[in-house]
Structure formats: C-alpha cells, structure tokens
Amino acid sequence: MNETKLIARNVDVFYGPKKAIDNVSIDIDNGIVTAFIGPSGCGKSTFLRSLNRMNDTIAGARVTGEILLDGENIYAPTMDPVALRARVGMVFQKPNPFPKSIYENIAYGPRIHGLANSKAEMDAVIESSLTKAGLWDEVKDRLTDAGTALSGGQQQRLCIARAIAVSPEVILMDEPCSALDPIATAKIEELIDELKENYAIVIVTHSMQQAARVSQRTAFFHLGNLVEYGETSEIFTNPREEKTKDYITGRYG
Amino acid sequence: MIGLGFVGWFAARGRARLLYTGRGSMHSMPGYHGWHMALWILVPALLAWAAWSAIMPGLVDGAVLADPIAAQLPDGDMHRASILADARNMAANPDAVAFDPLAQELAVPMRAAQSRFGMIGGILVLIVALAGGGYGFTRVRAGFPARTHVERAVLALLLIASLMAILTTFGIVASLLFEAGLFFKDVSPIAFLTGTHWAPGNARGVDIDGNFGAVPLFWGTIYIGAIIAMLVAIPLGLMSAIYLTQYASSSIRKWVKPILEILAGIPTVVYGYFAALTVAPLIRDTAASLGVANPSTESALAAGLVMGVMIIPFVSSMADDALAAVPRAMSDGSLALGATRSETIKKVLLPAALPGIVAGVMLAISRAIGETMIVVMAAGAAARLSANPLASMTTVTYQIVQMLTGDQEFNSPKTLSAFALGLVLFVVTLILNIIALRVVKRFREAYE
Incomplete structure (x- = not known):
C-alpha cells in the first residue's frame, strides 16, 4: 500500500492582493504519479510551486494553510527552504540546463549538498542519475560537452537527471513536455513511469491525454479551486463534477 | 524665408484642397502637397544662400580693394590680409579698436560693400525661393505623387544626419593621423613607443x-x-x-x-x-x-x-x-x-x-x-x-x-x-x- 507523502490542508496562495489558490486540500501518495490538470491560469502551476516553496522567490507571493511533508509543516519557521528543495526537486516547463558541461550540470547539486566525497563517488552519482533519466547511453562519450548543445528532449532529461542527482523524495514537474516534440515527449513519459517506483511524482500538464497516460491520480483545478481529485481512470471515465466532465470532453479550457 | 515656406505650405495645401474631391481623387493628401512646395521653397533657397555666403567675402574684399583708400595698403600679402581682417572686424563691431589706422578707414567702405552685397544676396535668395515655390506650385495636381517626393526628401535628411557623425569621426581620425605623421617625421616611432625618458x-x-x-x-x-x-x-x-x-x-x-x-x-x-x-x-x-x-x-x-x-x-x-x-x-x-x-x-x-x-x-x-x-x-x-x-x-x-x-x-x-x-x-x-x-x-x- 502506498503511504501519503504530502498533505496539503486549506492552502491559499496570494500574489499581492490577488488570491491565486483558494482553500485547496489534497493528499499526494508515494510511488505514484499525480497529475494536475485544468485550464490556463487555474492555479495548478502556482500550487505546484508552493509544494517546494519556489513561490518564495516571487516578490509579493504569500502562502497560508498547511503543507506537510512526511508530517512536517514545510512552511514552519524552523523549516529551511533550501533543505526542503533538496528533498522536493523540480523540473521546469522549458529545459533549463546551466551553461556548463553535461557532467557539471549533474554534479552541481551533489556538490553543493556534499553528497559525493571523491571523484569516483561523483562519477558514480553522474552515471546513475543519467542512467535513471535514460540519457546515459546517449551522452556517456561526451560528458564534457555543453549541456545546452543537446536537443530539447535530451536537455529536459538532463534536467530530470540533475534533479534526481540530489536524491529527492518528491519530483515536481511543471509541464515538462510542453516545449518538446512528440517523440521526446514519449521518452519523458516512459521515464516518468519508471521513476514513480522510487519517488512521489507530481506533474502539471495541459494535455489530458498525457495525464491519462502517465498518472494514477488526477486533480482538476479551476479558477484557483480544486474541483475534483481522484483515481485517473475515474476522473476520465466517470467524473463526479459537471465542470470536470466539461473540461475533459473539451467543452472549454 | 521660413515665413515664405509657411506661405508656400498653406498655398499649395489650399490649392490641393480645392482639387480634392474625396477619397482616391488625388494621389497624395493635400498636406503632402503643402510640404512638397515648402521644400521647393526652402531647399533651393538654402543652397543659394550657402553658395552666396561662400563667394561674398571675396566680392566684398574686391570692392574694398578697388576703393582709393586701399591704394595705401602695403604690398606684403600677410600684412595686407591682416589689415583687411582687422577692417572686417571693425565693420562688424564699431567699438573694436584697430591696430592700424588704415583698418579704421577701410572699415567704412567695407561696411558699405558688405551691406550692398548682403542686399544682393538677399534678393538672390528671395528670387530662388520664389522660383522654387512657383515651380512647386505648378506641380500641385491630382495625379502628382507629392507624398513619394516628400518621403524621399525626409529619407535624404535622415541619411545626411546619420552620415554627419560618421564623417566627423573620419575627420578626427584623418587629422590625428596627419598630425601624428608630422611628428613621426621628426621622432622615430620605435623611440616614441619604447623609450623611457619623457622630457x-x-x-x-x-x-x-x-x-x-x-x-x-x-x-x-x-x-x-x-x-x-x-x-x-x-x-x-x-x-x-x-x-x-x-x-x-x-x-x-x-x-x-x-x-x-x-x-x-x-x-x-x-x-x-x-x-x-x-x-x-x-x-x-x-x-x-x-x-x-x-x-x-x-x-x-x-x-x-x-x-x-x-x-x-x-x-x-x-x-x-x-x-x-x-x-x-x-x-x-x-x-x-x-x-x-x-x-x-x-x-x-x-x-x-x-x-x-x-x-x-x-x-x-x-x-x-x-x-x-x-x-x-x-x-x-x-x-x-x-x-x-x-x-x-x-x-x-x-x-x-x-x-x-x-x-x-x-x-x-x-x-x-x-x-x-x-x-x-x-x-x-x-x-x-x-x-x-x-x-x-x-x-x-x-x-x-
């Protein structure tokens, strides 16, 4: 049985005076993929970013309510957002490798967290991260090439490898395939499916087919509210809410 | 002259408006005809004025030298030129003190010649302006592409403006190179660039x-x-x-x-x-x-x-x-x-x-x-x-x-x-x- 990794209770997110997320409560389990779907501007990315406190970096953003990671409130004053982000990794919409070599891109995180004590250990971390991200065979002979020289899909897998390298417990993905072609997208989806064994994965996506393909649970957001949350198969075949049904049948959004 | 330009602008626009009978009846809107005419008045007149300013000092000097007082001028070119310059200065500014009494006397015919040639120049410029304006006015017609002409003129103006900075830069570089060349005739560049004694x-x-x-x-x-x-x-x-x-x-x-x-x-x-x-x-x-x-x-x-x-x-x-x-x-x-x-x-x-x-x-x-x-x-x-x-x-x-x-x-x-x-x-x-x-x-x- 899967245990619950993240629990959100009555979460509101504000950008200045504007309320972007209104009273959202949700449980996210380990070992499965949870998808957030909804029309543009519904707050799904905002909510995702509040799960690893990336909203802290936006001036004027404010989060109220409780978000518990393994029972610990991540917005408690004693919680260090830097330590939190090492446990809750993130992959962004557009691949954003650093302008460094492939090797250095992956080594960046382990180095700042002191995860590898020798060159050999670091090499091992690099190889295992790239292997898990399904990129090792493609780049093993050119680890010193610039990360930015890879194709878009490879860059995104590099970013996933980079996130994996610091051994997070949760991986948040913010529309990770929206800038990629269908073949690269298929590879990333395969990868997500493999990764879910070891991590709690949350993915924000615009594509309902993608949500249906990769996720086990789906949350539908609309205008800052969590409208419906349940098993993906349920949501897509037998939604309880009228709004959800309208959205997944393409009536709006 | 600017006033004349205004008059031309209004005249041509007025005439074009009379011709204008609705959308599509003329190639260009009346305002463009106004600008076209104003340009025809101003540009030739400005060119004439510039040309006249270039030749006028020569004409003035010629007239002054023809004056009987000028017969007393010394022969030496340098000396003669300096007295003339002095007189020109006196003519422009009656309170100035001349170094040479001759310059004081020459200032009178100098001033007279200047005002005479100035008048001629003014009339010349006026004639050119009127002629240009007249030509411009005759071209106000329904089918005349005044807009194209005006826009081409604006383009030329912009080009000249941008060339000005570039030309100045070239001028600076050229003068630097020329003067530095004179210096390196006397002093070897190697000694200049490697020597350690500066006195x-x-x-x-x-x-x-x-x-x-x-x-x-x-x-x-x-x-x-x-x-x-x-x-x-x-x-x-x-x-x-x-x-x-x-x-x-x-x-x-x-x-x-x-x-x-x-x-x-x-x-x-x-x-x-x-x-x-x-x-x-x-x-x-x-x-x-x-x-x-x-x-x-x-x-x-x-x-x-x-x-x-x-x-x-x-x-x-x-x-x-x-x-x-x-x-x-x-x-x-x-x-x-x-x-x-x-x-x-x-x-x-x-x-x-x-x-x-x-x-x-x-x-x-x-x-x-x-x-x-x-x-x-x-x-x-x-x-x-x-x-x-x-x-x-x-x-x-x-x-x-x-x-x-x-x-x-x-x-x-x-x-x-x-x-x-x-x-x-x-x-x-x-x-x-x-x-x-x-x-x-x-x-x-x-x-x-």
Whole structure:
C-alpha cells in the first residue's frame, strides 16, 4: 500500500492582493504519479510551486494553510527552504540546463549538498542519475560537452537527471513536455513511469491525454479551486463534477 | 524665408484642397502637397544662400580693394590680409579698436560693400525661393505623387544626419593621423613607443629621440586608469550590481539606482577638485603619519581612487544588465536543487553573466584611460616609471593637455607629440571597445 507523502490542508496562495489558490486540500501518495490538470491560469502551476516553496522567490507571493511533508509543516519557521528543495526537486516547463558541461550540470547539486566525497563517488552519482533519466547511453562519450548543445528532449532529461542527482523524495514537474516534440515527449513519459517506483511524482500538464497516460491520480483545478481529485481512470471515465466532465470532453479550457 | 515656406505650405495645401474631391481623387493628401512646395521653397533657397555666403567675402574684399583708400595698403600679402581682417572686424563691431589706422578707414567702405552685397544676396535668395515655390506650385495636381517626393526628401535628411557623425569621426581620425605623421617625421616611432625618458621641453636637435620616450606616460595611464581605478571600481561595481539585482527590495532599488546613476552624471572636473583638494591631501597625511618620508601631494593613488569611484556606475550598470539578461529559469533551476541564493549567484549567475561583465569592465577601462580632468588635477606632471602608488605620475591625457595649452609653436615636435599620444590612446580605446562590443554581442546571441 502506498503511504501519503504530502498533505496539503486549506492552502491559499496570494500574489499581492490577488488570491491565486483558494482553500485547496489534497493528499499526494508515494510511488505514484499525480497529475494536475485544468485550464490556463487555474492555479495548478502556482500550487505546484508552493509544494517546494519556489513561490518564495516571487516578490509579493504569500502562502497560508498547511503543507506537510512526511508530517512536517514545510512552511514552519524552523523549516529551511533550501533543505526542503533538496528533498522536493523540480523540473521546469522549458529545459533549463546551466551553461556548463553535461557532467557539471549533474554534479552541481551533489556538490553543493556534499553528497559525493571523491571523484569516483561523483562519477558514480553522474552515471546513475543519467542512467535513471535514460540519457546515459546517449551522452556517456561526451560528458564534457555543453549541456545546452543537446536537443530539447535530451536537455529536459538532463534536467530530470540533475534533479534526481540530489536524491529527492518528491519530483515536481511543471509541464515538462510542453516545449518538446512528440517523440521526446514519449521518452519523458516512459521515464516518468519508471521513476514513480522510487519517488512521489507530481506533474502539471495541459494535455489530458498525457495525464491519462502517465498518472494514477488526477486533480482538476479551476479558477484557483480544486474541483475534483481522484483515481485517473475515474476522473476520465466517470467524473463526479459537471465542470470536470466539461473540461475533459473539451467543452472549454 | 521660413515665413515664405509657411506661405508656400498653406498655398499649395489650399490649392490641393480645392482639387480634392474625396477619397482616391488625388494621389497624395493635400498636406503632402503643402510640404512638397515648402521644400521647393526652402531647399533651393538654402543652397543659394550657402553658395552666396561662400563667394561674398571675396566680392566684398574686391570692392574694398578697388576703393582709393586701399591704394595705401602695403604690398606684403600677410600684412595686407591682416589689415583687411582687422577692417572686417571693425565693420562688424564699431567699438573694436584697430591696430592700424588704415583698418579704421577701410572699415567704412567695407561696411558699405558688405551691406550692398548682403542686399544682393538677399534678393538672390528671395528670387530662388520664389522660383522654387512657383515651380512647386505648378506641380500641385491630382495625379502628382507629392507624398513619394516628400518621403524621399525626409529619407535624404535622415541619411545626411546619420552620415554627419560618421564623417566627423573620419575627420578626427584623418587629422590625428596627419598630425601624428608630422611628428613621426621628426621622432622615430620605435623611440616614441619604447623609450623611457619623457622630457619634451629638453628636446633639441640631435637628442630629439631620447626625450620622447612615452613609456612612462603609458605606464602612468595604465597604472592609474586600468589598475588602481579598476581595483576600486570592479569589486564595488560588481557587488552593488549583485545587491541591486538579487537582494534589494524594489523600494531600495528605486532609491539606490538613480543615486548611483547620478555619480555618472557628475562632471569629471568636479571629481578632479575632490581628488586634488580632499583625497590627495588625505592620502598624503595618512602616508606621512605612517612614516613615509616626504609624501607627494599629487599621487597616482588619489587620482586612481577617485577615478575608480567615478567608474563604479559604469561597471555596476553593465553588470546589472548582464545579470538581468541571465534567464530566470537559470536561477530557478539552481534554487530548485536546493542551492542557496548566494550559491546560485556564485556558481550559476556570475559564470553565465561573465562575458557581459568582462565587456563592461573593458568599456570602463577605455573610459578611465581616456579620462583627463581628474589626472590633470590630482596625478601630477612628472613622467615616472614607478609602482609606488604614492608617487606623482602623469598620463597620456595629461600630457596632451600640457602640450597643447599655452603659447606653443605649432609645428614643433613637442606640440605634435600630443597628436601621436592621442593616436595611441585612440587606437587602444578603439580596440577595447571593439572587443567589448563583440563579447556583448556574442553573449546576447547565446540567450536568444
């Protein structure tokens, strides 16, 4: 049985005076993929970013309510957002490798967290991260090439490898395939499916087919509210809410 | 003439309006016909005026020389020209005092001739304007493409405006090259660029090469502008840019940035006072209290420090731009891996922004080594090859000022050396600027 990794209770997110997320409560389990779907501007990315406190970096953003990671409130004053982000990794919409070599891109995180004590250990971390991200065979002979020289899909897998390298417990993905072609997208989806064994994965996506393909649970957001949350198969075949049904049948959004 | 242009504009537009019977009835809107006519009045008239101004002095002089009083003029060309110039001056300004009584007498026919030819010129210009206007007026027709003509004229005007700056630059380079060429006829370029003894005042006869060694000047320039000033400007400018882009709240940024930019707007001569009257004595007294024997009031350190402060806004605004040009996704990526803000700045932002920062520093150096007033006031005149920051030192710009001010014979190597120094300075700053702009350009491409 899967245990619950993240629990959100009555979460509101504000950008200045504007309320972007209104009273959202949700449980996210380990070992499965949870998808957030909804029309543009519904707050799904905002909510995702509040799960690893990336909203802290936006001036004027404010989060109220409780978000518990393994029972610990991540917005408690004693919680260090830097330590939190090492446990809750993130992959962004557009691949954003650093302008460094492939090797250095992956080594960046382990180095700042002191995860590898020798060159050999670091090499091992690099190889295992790239292997898990399904990129090792493609780049093993050119680890010193610039990360930015890879194709878009490879860059995104590099970013996933980079996130994996610091051994997070949760991986948040913010529309990770929206800038990629269908073949690269298929590879990333395969990868997500493999990764879910070891991590709690949350993915924000615009594509309902993608949500249906990769996720086990789906949350539908609309205008800052969590409208419906349940098993993906349920949501897509037998939604309880009228709004959800309208959205997944393409009536709006 | 402008009035005439207005009249033409209204006349042509009025006539065009009479012809205008609705959309599509004419090629161009009436306003364009007005402009077309105004241009026909103004441009030929201005050309005629310019041509007349060019030939009028010759005509006036001819008339004055025909006057019986002019018969008393001496034969020598130089002398004659100087008396005529004097008379011209008297004619323009009756209160002026003439050196020669003859000039006083000649002023009367001079004034008469000037007003006569001035009148002729005025009438000529008026005729040209009217003729141009008349021609322009006859062309107001429904099918006449006035708009195309006017737009072509505007295009020509813009082209001339942009060529003006380029032509001026070429003129400057040409004059520098020409004068420096004269200098290098007397002094060997090798002696100039490698010699270490600078004493243009002593340069006489055979010993000329030995006294024009410019190395101490280059050293002073580099030491003050590129070393001491940059030791101040780079760390402070960079740190302020990091603070302002990464840490400062928007309200602090709103206050600090404009104040920093004011630094760039202070006239350099004011920095010069500050360096000479405040910083230099302070440095001298501090040095004396630390036991340095006979510290000089004029020191490379004082000039360099103040110059560094002057350059801070330069470095900081270039670094600011470079840091701001690094996509937010970069810092987000780093922060999401659990890096702290300072780790992100050190390991991701600064390396990514480095080319832009380097370019900014190069532009700052080229600005610093071309800077004149601060070194004139604070660095001193002694050409000295020394690494002692408390010593008085001189720079290329300071020596240029020295060579070209005061009473000098214009063709002596001493005066001409200013142009050779200027040329070296020009070439060095040009190279720095080109490299910096290249780097900035490549850097921009990398993120677009």
